[in-house]
Amino acid sequence: MPGKPDIVMPKFKTVIFVHGCFWHRHSACKKCTTPDTNREFWLEKFNKNIQNDLKNRQMLEKKGWNVIILWECEIENDFDRLMNDLIAKLMMSVS
Numbered sequence: 001m002p003g004k005p006d007i008v009m010p011k012f013k014t015v016i017f018v019h020g021c022f023w024h025r026h027s028a029c030k031k032c033t034t035p036d037t038n039r040e041f042w043l044e045k046f047n048k049n050i051q052n053d054l055k056n057r058q059m060l061e062k063k064g065w066n067v068i069i070l071w072e073c074e075i076e077n078d079f080d081r082l083m084n085d086l087i088a089k090l091m092m093s094v095s
Contacts, residue, residue, distance in 0.1 A: 003056030012053055012093045014066040016086075017053075021072045029073050066093050089091075 001008065005015035021031035025046050035042050057067050068089060074082050 002059040003053065005060075011088070012066065012090050014068060014093055015060060016068045016070060018070045018075070019053075019072065021030060023049055024053060024071075026071050026073065029071070031042060037064055 001015065003017065006018045007016040009015070019026065021029040023046075024032065026032050034046070060067050066089075068086065070082065070086070
């Protein structure tokens, strides 16, 4: 599957990506830092990651898959709320 989702749920026609905030550039997150050394390399690397994430999401959605992104910081900070939201999204996809 495009982007190699972390979880694939064919029954719900849903894939889940668990994104690290640093690597996938979770905006407004304190983990989304850019190293000071070799800055140009890192910015290029991060931009490529963002473009790949977008391309993979679009490919999956074009094939009819629901795409859910779970962010590292959200899992760490408010796991219960995140799981409740996830369950609600999954239930909506079966309706």
